[in-house]
Amino acid sequence: MRLLSPLSWLISPLALLTLWALVAKAGLFPVNLLVPPLEVWHSFAELLATGELQEHLSGSLSRLALGFAGGSLAGLAFGTALALSKTLEAYCAPLFHTLRQIPSIALIPMFVLLFGVDETFKVVIVAKTAFFPVALATCEGVRAIPRSHFEVAAVYRLRWTTLVGRIALPAAVPAIVTGVRVALTRAWVVLVACELLAADSGLGQMIEMARQMLRIDVVMVGVVVTGVIGFTLDFGLRRLERRLSNWQSR
Amino acid sequence: MKVRDMRGLVLPLLMVGAWEYASRQGAAGAYAFVPLAQVASAMAELLGSGELLINLWASLTRTCTGLGVGIVGGIGLGALMALCGPANRLIAPLFHALRQVPMLGWIPLIALWLGNGESAKLLIVSLAALYPMVLNTFESRRQVEGQHREAAQVLMLSRWQQLRLILLPAAVPGIAAGVLQALAFAWVTSVGSELFLSSGAGLGSLMMNAEAAARMEIIIVCVLCIGLSGYLMSWLCTLLSRRLLRWRPNR
Amino acid sequence: MNAIAHPLHPSVDTGALTICGLSKTYALKGRPVKVLKDIDLNIRPGEFVSILGASGCGKSTLLRLIVGLDQDYQGQILLDQQPVRGPGLERGIVFQDHRLFPWMTLQQNIALALKNHVMPAAQKDRLVAEHIDLVGLRGFELAYPHQLSGGMAQRAAIARALVNKPKVLLLDEPLGALDALTRVRLQQELQRIWIQERCTVIMVTHDIDEALYLGDRVIVMDANPGTIREDLPIDLPHPRERDSALLQGYKQRLLGELVGH
Numbered sequence: 051m052r053l054l055s056p057l058s059w060l061i062s063p064l065a066l067l068t069l070w071a072l073v074a075k076a077g078l079f080p081v082n083l084l085v086p087p088l089e090v091w092h093s094f095a096e097l098l099a100t101g102e103l104q105e106h107l108s109g110s111l112s113r114l115a116l117g118f119a120g121g122s123l124a125g126l127a128f129g130t131a132l133a134l135s136k137t138l139e140a141y142c143a144p145l146f147h148t149l150r151q152i153p154s155i156a157l158i159p160m161f162v163l164l165f166g167v168d169e170t171f172k173v174v175i176v177a178k179t180a181f182f183p184v185a186l187a188t189c190e191g192v193r194a195i196p197r198s199h200f201e202v203a204a205v206y207r208l209r210w211t212t213l214v215g216r217i218a219l220p221a222a223v224p225a226i227v228t229g230v231r232v233a234l235t236r237a238w239v240v241l242v243a244c245e246l247l248a249a250d251s252g253l254g255q256m257i258e259m260a261r262q263m264l265r266i267d268v269v270m271v272g273v274v275v276t277g278v279i280g281f282t283l284d285f286g287l288r289r290l291e292r293r294l295s296n297w298q299s300r
Numbered sequence: 301m302k303v304r305d306m307r308g309l310v311l312p313l314l315m316v317g318a319w320e321y322a323s324r325q326g327a328a329g330a331y332a333f334v335p336l337a338q339v340a341s342a343m344a345e346l347l348g349s350g351e352l353l354i355n356l357w358a359s360l361t362r363t364c365t366g367l368g369v370g371i372v373g374g375i376g377l378g379a380l381m382a383l384c385g386p387a388n389r390l391i392a393p394l395f396h397a398l399r400q401v402p403m404l405g406w407i408p409l410i411a412l413w414l415g416n417g418e419s420a421k422l423l424i425v426s427l428a429a430l431y432p433m434v435l436n437t438f439e440s441r442r443q444v445e446g447q448h449r450e451a452a453q454v455l456m457l458s459r460w461q462q463l464r465l466i467l468l469p470a471a472v473p474g475i476a477a478g479v480l481q482a483l484a485f486a487w488v489t490s491v492g493s494e495l496f497l498s499s500g501a502g503l504g505s506l507m508m509n510a511e512a513a514a515r516m517e518i519i520i521v522c523v524l525c526i527g528l529s530g531y532l533m534s535w536l537c538t539l540l541s542r543r544l545l546r547w548r549p550n551r
Numbered sequence: 552m553n554a555i556a557h558p559l560h561p562s563v564d565t566g567a568l569t570i571c572g573l574s575k576t577y578a579l580k581g582r583p584v585k586v587l588k589d590i591d592l593n594i595r596p597g598e599f600v601s602i603l604g605a606s607g608c609g610k611s612t613l614l615r616l617i618v619g620l621d622q623d624y625q626g627q628i629l630l631d632q633q634p635v636r637g638p639g640l641e642r643g644i645v646f647q648d649h650r651l652f653p654w655m656t657l658q659q660n661i662a663l664a665l666k667n668h669v670m671p672a673a674q675k676d677r678l679v680a681e682h683i684d685l686v687g688l689r690g691f692e693l694a695y696p697h698q699l700s701g702g703m704a705q706r707a708a709i710a711r712a713l714v715n716k717p718k719v720l721l722l723d724e725p726l727g728a729l730d731a732l733t734r735v736r737l738q739q740e741l742q743r744i745w746i747q748e749r750c751t752v753i754m755v756t757h758d759i760d761e762a763l764y765l766g767d768r769v770i771v772m773d774a775n776p777g778t779i780r781e782d783l784p785i786d787l788p789h790p791r792e793r794d795s796a797l798l799q800g801y802k803q804r805l806l807g808e809l810v811g812h
Contacts, residue, residue: 062390063397083413144308145315152527155404155492156504159511160519164332239402246404247495254405261408269408277401284400450620451650454638455664455711465663469654547654549697 093267109251117176129188167248187229191222224295231287342517358501366425374433382441416497428489432481440474476541566718566751568594573626585776601766609777643712644721649704651696682710702733722754
């Protein structure tokens with residue numbers, strides 16, 4: 051029974067795959083609307099063999115890395131400053147919270163006009179998407195460090211390096227990592243959307259080109275790879291999140 | 301106190317000023333940075349011709365329809381998964397696998413199957429609203445504390461009474477949080493889907509057409525409109541859920 | 552305050568609880584752990600029994616078995632000669648945490664206990680109002696649990712347990728989470744309510760003063776496995792004085808036994 055129960059999770063995916071294969075084989079729909087799963091697999095293997103997939107993937111991931119690193123570092127710095135400085139808060143908080151409301155996707159046309167359709171536009175929009183969740187989480191994480199921790203530190207006359215390294219950071223980091231995770235997932239979604247709309251390389255562009263050429267098999271490969279990447283990014287940060295917050299009772 | 305409040309306006313005003321300044325720096329600047337007067341006149345024009353309202357209305361109705369479908373379907377599916385173990389075994393793997401694909405990533409596939417008309421967009425918006433509803437409904441059932449269930453047992457409530465009087469109200473906060481998330485997703489996805497499938501009315505279509513014609517002022521008006529509507533909708537939703545959840549302590 | 556006939560209320564003739572050879576085993580990390588062993592207990596109708604013991608002696612488990620939340624045990628539990636199976640409205644329970652439903656007002660929480668009684672709505676309303684009065688919460692009918700203090704919420708929980716007119720009222724450290732002053736006040740209230748309602752009460756506690764002040768009998772339990780060490784009758788009419796020499800004497804004795812001077 052113990053061996054069987056994890057396997058039972060596979061029932062429905064396998065059933066769906068079988069159904070898909072059967073319906074495709076029966077020819078109820080034209081092939082350019084429903085390709086058999088085996089053909090999707092072949093396309094995947096072919097894209098891998100020619101190196102096309104790797105090329106698109108590295109294009110997308112390097113954009114993500116560049117934009118995300120810039121946006122999240124800026125967010126980290128701004129969020130910390132916002133939490134610590136009352137003056138900065140008075141000047142920046144209203145604008146920050148207003149701009150936060152505007153979804154990144156809605157900014158795509160504007161950024162295209164401002165930065166053109168080249169790399170800059172994609173990196174900037176990924177950075178923008180990453181900035182806001184990270185800044186918000188950092189600000190709240192830093193603010194949520196209990197005052198009493200600092201009082202305890204004062205009683206024991208801890209040096210300020212110890213104070214930051216051993217007390218402030220561990221207390222704020224779990225919240226920040228959660229923000230980083232949300233930001234990364236969103237940045238990935240927005241990047242793929244940008245590539246679908248305007249790009250000469252990248253996963254989104256591959257999907258869009260395949261759509262225009264009615265290569266539904268390639269579209270499906272692209273969709274699945276997009277999902278796997280998104281899942282991996284989220285999963286990795288979730289693991290990190292759990293490790294960093296294992297002192298919390300949850 | 302008054303002076304303090306004004307400090308928040310400094311930065312936005314500076315930004316607007318810089319924008320206006322950039323717009324006066326020759327032809328290259330004026331292409332991307334349109335003068336503020338032009339934005340204002342575009343706003344007046346779009347409002348006057350009713351174009352803005354028609355497109356806003358189209359985006360809003362799709363959001364609400366998709367949200368409705370997502371809420372009903374999501375609560376149903378989430379409750380089924382939470383209350384029936386075998387159903388969860390069958391649905392959960394598929395659900396979590398499909399959930400990993402970014403919403404807008406589905407657009408090319410759905411466009412191939414359903415064309416680029418309203419039905420494709422509605423499907424995408426409904427799916428976007430469905431995910432958070434299923435997740436939140438499922439999770440909130442787990443959050444009904446064991447002690448509440450025991451208290452219900454001691455009071456000899458029947459299964460149906462437990463469902464109606466204990467499980468359902470206990471799930472309401474989670475579901476309300478889900479609706480708030482679903483609303484945000486549905487709104488973004490509704491506008492986003494119009495960027496890709498820009499046939500028909502909608503703020504996204506309006507923006508794409510403006511982009512093609514390099515009409516920055518129209519894009520700005522649209523972005524303002526999208527931000528404001530999204531904010532107003534989530535504000536209304538929060539008010540509603542606070543009314544519904546007045547039994548909770550104010551945090 | 553007039554003295555009430557002791558120890559039995561002549562008018563009460565139901566609510567006798569008989570426990571024979573009761574044992575209970577849990578599986579902890581695959582190994583069986585005996586929490587209760589050969590418990591025999593005879594409780595007369597209308598009696599107030601305090602069960603006293605250190606934490607982990609199985610006293611709360613005993614209550615869970617009697618109320619029927621846990622039906623996996625050896626031995627017998629009889630209420631008026633009828634075996635107990637699962638929860639029933641003739642047994643009411645108050646937990647340490649009040650367990651009121653946060654989305655219902657005080658009134659709705661108490662009315663919920665009457666949900667499956669066949670009686671006119673007006674009569675239900677009257678019963679609910681009476682019991683809110685009984686625990687001294689008039690004026691708070693429309694308050695939500697988060698608006699009540701800990702002591703008030705516990706009074707409400709007592710009202711909810713009593714509104715069904717249970718033959719046996721089980722109290723699982725009902726005052727354990729309250730501050731010392733509220734605790735003393737609610738102990739007096741409990742005594743008053745019990746004199747008025749005249750049902751059988753079994754109260755689990757780890758507070759010696761509380762057990763002595765309220766109980767007609769104090770059952771002292773040992774841990775690992777949970778057994779009855781002593782069954783101490785307290786021959787003192789209710790309502791009692793806290794500083795009575797008799798109670799003080801018993802207290803010294805119990806302290807010696809439980810803590811070991």
